[in-house]
Amino acid sequence: MTELLQTYWPAVAIALVLGLVIAWYVFNASRRTRVTGTVKDVLDEGAAPAERNKALIDSAPAARQEPRPAAKAAAGGDDLTRIKGLGPKLAALLGDLGVTSFAQVAAWDDREIERIDAQLGRFQGRITRDDWVGQAKLLAAGDEGGFATKYGKLD
Template sequence: MTELLQTYWPMLVAALVVGIVIAWYVFSASRKTRVTGTSKDVLDEGAAPAQRNKALIDAAPAATPMAPADGVPPTTPAAEPVPAKAAAPASGGDELTRIKGLGPKLAGTLRDMGVTSFAQIAAWDDAEIDRVDAQLGRFQGRIRRDDWVGQAKLLASGDEAGFTGKYGNTR
């Protein structure tokens, strides 16, 4: 063994030096953070607005109530707030909130899209479900998961017993 060390000691020293250099590089040199990008943060001075907010920035302002021409606000008493469940359906439409999984917010969204009756929902095919579902935002998937079309078919036909038997009472 001693003869081996005497013969190959230069190689052993070189291997030890190479090992130390590699260990230094792995443990020390790679821990330094280097900033190499030139992109600006949204909060930096003069930076462009974030792309995800671009639609909000470019959108028209929300409608605000018009003030009277004389500048004096009307003195009519404030109306009592009506609970969302007790609200009557909009002009000739059905009470869409009777469908399980379809609350007041979704009912308002559907009304904004022109859907006001159970018969309209009952007539949806897969393409129409996909089109409407894409506009429901965080409520996507509810139409199929809660079987709105099946519920709407029973409600549109007036089959209260069948609806209650399959989906329960929603009143």
């Protein structure tokens, strides 16, 4: 083997250098090339900017619908979506379960939390993780300052 290398060492060296050159070319050729020229815009050539659509600008704003509280019951329910971590889907689900007020949520004990939590499907665990009972106690008492201090500003 050493005799073979001694005989053909120039060919091995040339092959090694050629392999390095090809590898360098392959790695550098795959990189994106930079654009170095200057690109002119139509506006640079003196064209006027497009005119604004005056009909849209001058028209009256579209009527805005106020969002309905999802869980507000017809007879004196609260907007349960004010509880952090309780969105419209959960409020509707709680409404189907008969829960419509902060006082009801504030009165939940561990057994009631487990019962309701088992019916929340993929939202299971949100009651304790987001402390709905603690939030509901403050909202039922009307203590928005205490709520903002502990859980953040109401939306």
